Amino acid sequence: MSQFLALTVAGIATYGCVYALTAMGLVVTYTTSGIFNFAQGAIGMIGAFLYWELSQVHGWPSWAAFTVVVLFVMPLLGAGLERILLRRLEHAGLEAQLTVTIALLLLGIAVATAIWNPSTARTVPPFFAGHQVSIGGVVLTWHQLIIVGASAAAAVVLRLFFYRTRPGIATRAVVDDRELTALTGAAPARYAELGWAMGCSLSAVAGILIASQINLDINNLTLLVVNGYAAAMVGRLRSLPLTFVGAIVLGLLQSYGVGYLPISVLWSDLEQVIPMLFLLVVILVLPQSRASLARRVRVRAPRVVGRRESLVRGTAFIGIAVVLAFTLNAASFSYANRGIALAIIMLSLTLLTGYGGQVSLCQLSFAGLGAFAMSKVGGTGGSLLGILAAVGLSAAVGAVVALPALRLRGLYLALATLAFAQGMDAAFFNNIDVFGVSLSLSVARPHLPLVSVTSDRRYFAFLCIVFTAIAIGLLALRRSRFGRRMLAITDSPSACLTLGVDMTRSKLAIFTLSAAIAGLGGALYGGAQSAVSPNDFPFILSLTLLLLAVAWGIRTTTGMLVGGVVFSLGSLLDAHLTHPRDAFALLVGVAAIGVSQNPEGPFGGRTVMRMWRDRAGRAGSPPSTSAEVPPGERLTSAAG
Amino acid sequence: MSFGGLKALDAVDIDVDTGQVTGLIGPNGAGKTTLFNVITGFQRPDNGEVLVDGRDVTHAGPKKRARLGLGRTFQRLEIFGSLTVLDNVLVALENGGLRGRHAREAGIDLLRRVGLERSALTQADVLPTGMARLLELARALACRPRVILLDEPSSGLDGTESAQLGRLLVDLAGEGMAVLLVEHDMDLVMRVCTRIHVLDFGRIISVGAPAEVRTDPAVQAAYLGGASTGAER
DSSP: OHHHHHHHHIIIIIIIHHHHHHHHHHHHHHHHHSOOOTTHHHHHHHHHHHHHIIIIISOOOHHHHHHIIIIIIHHHHHHHHIIIIIGGGTTSOHHHHHHHHHHHHHHHHHHHHHHSOTTSOOOOOOTTTTOEEEETTEEEEHHHHHHHHHHHHHHHHHHHHHHHSHHHHHHHHHHHOHHHHHHTTOOHHHHHHHHHHHHHHHHHHHHHHHHTTSOOOHHHHHHHHHHHHHHHHHTTTTOHHHHHHHHHHHHHHHHHHHHHSOOOSTTTTHHHHHHHHHHHHHHHHSOOOOOTTOOOOOOOOOOOOOHHHHHHHHHHHHHHHHHHHHHSOGGGHHHHHHHHHHHHHHHHHIIIIIITOOOOSOHHHHHHHHHHHHHHHHTTTTOHHHHHHHHHHHHHHHHHHHHHHTTOOHHHHHHHHHHHHHHHIIIIITOHHHHTTTTOEEOOOOOOSSSOOOSHHHHHHHHHHHHHHHHHHHHHHHHSHHHHHHHHHHHOHHHHHHTTOOHHHHHHHHHHHHHHHHHHHHHHHHHHHSEEOGGGSOHHHHHHHHHHHHHTOTTOHHHHHHHHHHHHHHHHHHHHOOSSTTHHHHHHHHHHHGGGGSTTTTTTTOOHHHHHHHHHHTTTSOOOOOOSSOHHHHHOOOOO | OEETTEESSOSOOOOOOTTSEEEEEOSTTSSHHHHHHHHHTSSOOSSOOOEETTEEOTTSOHHHHHHTTEEEOOSSOOOOTTSBHHHHHHHHHHHTTOOHHHHHHHHHHHHHHHTOGGGTTSBGGGSOHHHHHHHHHHHHHTTOOSEEEEESTTTTOOHHHHHHHHHHHHHHHHTTOEEEEEOSOHHHHHHHOSEEEEEETTEEEEEEOHHHHHHOHHHIIIIITTOSSOOOO
């Protein structure tokens, strides 16, 4: 009984209330700006580090450091982010919105890594260390009381704000219909700014309060606050009371789970797995909002390359690749091969997100499954059966993930795939039964019947050929009957319904095929570095891949090649540059934020090659005119 | 059909007969689009039923209804913007089982019918509004519907194009299709419709031939504001 009480107290006071704080912050930013802030956790982490810097390094009293961070720095940061970056995204597509906040997440981690060396251990002492009270035999520290008090106070203040004050009521109106509220003379943008200021502040409170309960670690803090997502989903990103309840329930589940469930091999990291399972269940069980006529954005699609042109280009690329295979110096292949393998994995994003309009944040999990299958089935000889197994396993898991996810749209699908990716991280990749005690699996390069591709140079040429084959295949698919239907479903689900088009089957096929491509890419990626470890497939890297893909034109296959090459150059940069740490992540973050300046990608959804050709051809012809439809009509499509 | 406490549609009874163009007019907010959504399955009515050929489809989804022969266009454009004009129609034709050359020929025929054959290879999202509406019409026709619901198909068209559209609608009805037309262009409505239903605040306030509706005092009071004809916008 006493254990039960202790677990209950820990569940509520240590976890539940912290999740509540961050989840309420998430709800506030989402309701005011319509943008889901993936960086909420990273912002809380930055807040906690700032607090540590002021209180522990500069010796400020803790109340002063807390006040400065929570009431001044973080609100300014939030308002600034909203004003500079996010305001432009109001009408942008979901990929662009997701990309920018995901970029903020990565950038937050990169900035923190650059400033605060992750290998140094830091601790934040709890408030009023040593003071505690005993209520009915259960001991509560003053710090825990402060956590409970802070979350309750935040809940009450937000409730009063939203229901009793004029800006609060206007904010709620903004949620229901931004454009309508703007017509009444209110200024949605101002409320969005206020919302972001409050959201960042709340997440900093959460970060600071939890920091003393766990180590002050960049990744831990960022991910811990990710659990707030799950709670916010209980409230459908709208309702504060439901969000609060969701947070407490999640905190309790986690606490009881860790306390009572046997430590099994599969669930060795329960603390991480439970919130992800919770998020999955919540997303899948809660009813979806009316989805058939939703807000939707049209972005100009790049011209589809014809069959002849794609063959010519593919052949030219293979020619260049063969020349490079003979001329590059031996040391560069470890980077180049990984880059091309990643480009193959990224092609799965062109299919799924670029053509199919579904945002997945778990492509690297499929890649990891592919590498796992190649290692187990392909053996040391690199049997082609391994490649088959890689494709088959990832396709099968992809189909299983897609089945429940098919009814999800947009953000919810992205979050469900994120939950899956994080669950895979914790339960599969970091599992010693899967990756062995050394957490490393050797992966052989495939053994082809006629020609050996196992040397670095030949493997490079082989990877380039595989990339080209898949790219040409995807372009052919795009031009086919299936491709037309796929784009039709992305452009207008409502119209597809009135034409009697079966969308479920097409979506399932796209998701499965995309997972298969990622799995193949993963198997080849493993071969490129001859071994894989859990560190090769962290879900954060899935986010980086999405950023690179969007930045270089997610609807083009050449964009993926550029993305892969950029990635390998980035790793090269990191290997040779000790300061700042993680320079590549910084660059990716900054570059992806550039997307907010032009939501179609810095190159407007076109590849570098095409830009160059357009420029060459522009001398005589005027730029194509856009449609003669007023912007408002094109951007929204709601039921009348 | 009601939203919150507001009754958007109240005891509306409407028959759309094959072989004729039936008009549905009414001031903005009268419930025309809501009625379309109820008929095509995008919104569930609180009570009442939707029958196609006497078959109750009230509980069927939009996709099922489409397969039973209900076609529609949207007031807010719902074209496939990243596809070409021809591909837009092909999606529908191929879903109906046509393949390859047959599908392309049928697609060009449909585009010719609405006057878009010269834009066949244009990307759909650069079409001006009027042409995009015609494209939606062609795409809906590709499913060979028995009943077709058109939500303001003529907005964005000039006088000549609008007259052509009118002739097309009469032709379609002549081929045995049931056409339900929501339209603000009164000239067009009066010219092509056999019967007209007038909707105001979710209720049918008048039904009849164009001449009867035009002179109905209730309609004039509610909608035309005394003027006999003329575009309302």
